[in-house]
Amino acid sequence: MTAPKSVEFFFDYISSYSYLANSQLATLGAEEIVYRPVFLGAIMTATGNTPPATVPSRGKYLQKDLQRWAKRYDIPLAMNPVFPQNTLGALRLALVALQENRFAELHEALFAAMWAQRRDLSERSTLHEIATSAGLNADDYLAASNSPDIKDRLKANTDEAVARGAFGAPTFFVGDQMYFGNDRLMFVREALASASN
16 A cells, blocks of 8 residues: 555666656655566567667657756766666666665665666676675675566566556556656656645
8 A cells, every 4th residue: 555645656777767757756745655666678568669769860869858857957877888788687686675675775876877877787797786885785685686576576567567557667656647757757746746635
């Protein structure tokens, strides 16, 4: 059961707009943020969506748009040369951290690694370094991230997102209302504000 002024945040570390939106979550006025890691590739496949960068003119525009948003939010953003990359390991690691109440430390470090430090999250050694720098027992967390339970949980989050209408990331829910994209945060704020009335 989520709090009345709760927002669910469905994200993948591969998503640049999820990175941007993540930087603004504290400004939404939510009593609770429910973090829901999802595998964006599976969502795109299930919904017939295609990555923006597959259309050359859209990909070119996207790079400019991302820089505009990063400047507005005053956060670093560097296009990762390893793109696309497989974030399954990072997403599963995040689920372990959620389970162990150590999510905040790891989550911010994973987004920064991908979109500020241009690191390859598909590399186990990279995940090990990030987990260690976040103060976690990297060996234990990485082992737990390969458990069937964690794999099933990521699949369940992803399947639920699709079932509820998601077609990309970031996707937000306030109650049953869905909002897609970093540029819809104003509507998320309004929905949260009206939820308390």
